[in-house]
Amino acid sequence: MRIIQKLLIFLVCCNQNWSYSQTKDSIIQYSFYGRLMPISVYSGAGYLQDKIAQSIEFGVSHGVIDAGFCFGSYTQRRDTTTFAEFKITMDASQYGIYSNEFSIGIGHVFNSKTPIMLEASYTIMAQVTNTFGIGISTGYYDFAGNTYDLSKNYYGLFLRYGLIRDMNGRLNRTRMHHRRKNNGNGFTFHH
Numbered sequence: 336m337r338i339i340q341k342l343l344i345f346l347v348c349c350n351q352n353w354s355y356s357q358t359k360d361s362i363i364q365y366s367f368y369g370r371l372m373p374i375s376v377y378s379g380a381g382y383l384q385d386k387i388a389q390s391i392e393f394g395v396s397h398g399v400i401d402a403g404f405c406f407g408s409y410t411q412r413r414d415t416t417t418f419a420e421f422k423i424t425m426d427a428s429q430y431g432i433y434s435n436e437f438s439i440g441i442g443h444v445f446n447s448k449t450p451i452m453l454e455a456s457y458t459i460m461a462q463v464t465n466t467f468g469i470g471i472s473t474g475y476y477d478f479a480g481n482t483y484d485l486s487k488n489y490y491g492l493f494l495r496y497g498l499i500r501d502m503n504g505r506l507n508r509t510r511m512h513h514r515r516k517n518n519g520n521g522f523t524f525h526h
Contacts, residue, residue, distance in 0.1 A: 363506040365397040368497030372407070375472065375491025384411040388489060392422060396497055399426040399504035405440065409476065409487070418444045418452055429500050432462045438474070449478035449485055460495060465508065468495040 370392040377386040388410065394403015401424040410416040420442025428435045440454040456474025463469055470493050478485040498506045 362501075363498055363508060365395055366498050366506055367393070368396045368401055368403070368495065369393045370401075370403075370405075370493055370495045370497075372472065372491050372493040375489045377487045377489050379488070387411050388491070390418075394422075396506055398506070399500070400424070401426075401436075401497070405442070409444070414446070416444070416447075418442050420452060420454065422454070424458075426500055426504055429502055429504055431502075432499065434458075434460050434462070434468075434500065436460065444478060447478070447480070448483045449480040451479040453477040453479075456489075458493070460493075462495075462499040465499055466496055468497070468499075469493070470495065 372388070372390045372392075375388045375390075377388070379386075388407060390405050390407025392403050392405040394401060401422075403422055405418075405420040405422045407418060408416045409418060420440045422438055422440035422442075424436050424438040426434050427437050436458040438454065438456045438458070440452075442452040442454070444450050444452050454474060454476050456472050458470050458472040460468045460470030472489075472491045472493055474489060476487045476489065478487075498508060501507045
């Protein structure tokens with residue numbers, strides 16, 4: 336999809352100076368993010384061109400929440416597969432560079448007998464640099480119309496551009512380094 340390629344180039348050209356802070360340290364109040372799912376595959380029977388979806392998402396991160404708009408195609412056919420969706424993703428848990436997320440979305444499929452689109456998904460992501468992450472996602476789409484409905488389970492790979500979150504879910508400009516500290520009683524703890 337040409338729109339996905341153009342938006343990906345735009346996101347790569349941007350840097351982390353898009354973030355805004357109310358403090359002087361490395362903790363950020365909110366920042367912009369982008370997420371690209373170059374491939375996701377549906378389970379079940381069907382032709383391969385009907386089982387591959389692609390999407391791109393961009394929006395604002397605030398604490399543990401990403402809120403943004405997602406655009407894409409839920410098949411590789413040129414007819415009735417383009418969609419637009421509002422999506423909220425919550426960072427459910429964070430351990431170092433690894434995170435687990437839950438997403439929910441509502442959208443519209445253009446020129447389709449099933450124009451209403453609902454999504455719920457789960458992800459596992461690794462933040463490999465201060466601004467880029469890679470992950471896997473599993474979830475489902477529900478499509479509904481006046482006389483037809485359809486559900487699809489999918490499994491996909493995604494890339495995320497945005498700041499890393501620390502163990503408390505706060506956006507951070509730099510990687511968190513966990514150190515051991517002795518409290519004087521022979522016990523060590525992480526912070």
